[in-house]
Amino acid sequence: MQLRRVAVLGGGPGGLYAARLLKLAHPTCEVTVHEQGDPDTTFGFGVGLAAGTQRRLEAADPDTLRDLAAAGLRHDMTLQVGDDRVRVRNDRLIGVARTELLTILARHAEKAGVALEFGRRRAAGDLDADVVVAADGVSSATREAGPFGSRVDVGRGLYLWCATDITLPDAVFAPVETEHGVFVTHAYPYSGGRSTFLIETDGRTWRRAGFDATTAATPADASDEVSLRFLERIFAEQLRGNPLIGNRTRWLQFRTVHCDRWSDRNTVLLGDAAHTAHFSVGSGTKLAMEDAIALVEALRDEPGTGAAFARYEEVRRPAVERMQELSRRSRLWWESFPSRLDLPAARLMVAYMSRAGNVPLDRLAGTAPEVVAAALEQYAGAPASAGNPTDWVLDRPLSHGDLRFPNRTVDVDGLATLDVGVDDPWSDAGDALVEQARRGGGAGCRITGPPDRAALLTRLDVAERIRRETGALVVVEGSATFRDDLAAGLVSGRTDLVSLTGEAA
Ligand SMILES: Cc1cc2nc3c(=O)[nH]c(=O)nc-3n(C[C@H](O)[C@H](O)[C@H](O)COP(=O)(O)OP(=O)(O)OC[C@H]3O[C@@H](n4cnc5c(N)ncnc54)[C@H](O)[C@@H]3O)c2cc1C
Incomplete structure (x- = not known):
């Protein structure tokens, strides 16, 4: 598509990166970034860029990625509870100062021929351009004023x-x-x-x-x-005795932004303006920069802005919604984190890595074998044998009060059945389920519900609450297709036993 003039509202990572890629794809187009702040005043400190993001940036713009990687600091990950600590290697996660990230992106945007205007707050509607990219952040005035069908969920923590x-x-x-x-x-x-x-x-x-x-x-x-x-x-x-440094630092509640649509006439939302993902999945910058890549590709390949915006949304929405779902689960896990402090660090690390269902036990065993070995030993009270950790976990015996079970997949008679259909285990509906389990007393409960994986992951979280808050024996029912999730749930203390359904059982 031919573009004469593009205005980018917001000089955050999404806006600056979109501006550079646009100018590279449309050299004759006039591209201007309008940023209300001054170039050297930014909020925030470091942001993390994971391996997958670096690969995508490399494919879109190797020059920018080279400078970001050179400015970044690689680091592993340690979880510490009291004196107990475990470490997981993470070869390609880098931390970059937000100031440095923005300086690099601004430099590369200017090098490509983008005009940068700082120090003036602008409104999308006042910008004269074929396309207005509204990358004006989580508090986007463009989103609030436009027909984007936005909704903001506020976290509890x-x-x-x-x-x-x-x-x-x-x-x-x-x-x-x-x-x-x-x-x-x-x-x-x-x-x-x-x-x-x-x-x-x-x-x-x-x-x-x-x-x-x-x-x-x-x-x-x-x-x-x-x-x-x-x-x-x-x-x-x-x-190590050093002070904490603030920069307009205050307590906040995380706001998750959702929009029914990301464009209206010649205006298109990008990055935090369109969607946010909880900081515990470290993905806000990634999503904004990946949006920029997809938007520029769509504007290059489609015949008109309407088709380009539709294509951009079609490409990005599934990835964004997947990340928002991971982020929702991760947020709920962190908000309920204090209830898990009794777990030793290795088991807590498995619980952390499997909190949103995206790192299965087997994969973690491949990248952090000593952590998984320690967690399995803590779970079963005996070292794990070589081989598939999921099989081994499901095959362990259990003592619960006076009861003895030869493995974790046995059928137990006389349990109350709890049919779980909630999305948020810590909501009022979640509280009611815990109360129901408490009133049921007796031998414990079997937790059932829809067969899909998302429902199973939520069931495991509800089960964890019930176990912790009532002390009841808990059995989670789930398809044998999701044995990995059920095994991770056992090691993480989310359930006592599992009941496998379906062919692979
Ligand atoms: C606590 C915390 C930790 C985080 N950690 C990470 C992390 O580890 N990794 C990660 O990837 N992300 C992280 N993020 C998220 C990340 O900071 C954002 O998701 C990311 O900066 C989004 O980029 P953006 O370009 O969409 O918006 P922003 O970076 O917010 O940029 C928007 C810009 O628009 C400007 N603007 C707004 N309105 C106007 C206007 N009317 N006129 C002119 N300019 C305007 C603002 O001044 C701002 O510079 C974290 C966020 C938080 C809150």
């Missing part, structure tokens, strides 16, 4: 994003129990000798610590210093 002036050796996940409740950090190193500290807690703990008041008292352009001083005390070990 609170999080805060800050940093410190040391390079951690690994990404670290570490919970700390305080007199108010549990705070957990996801911390990861990035270029420039710094590390991001992303800290989460639940609403009750947050209020007990008085952070509702400190949040209300913190002006929009300042950081919540009271919270930062408290957090640097409780995470002193991970920080």
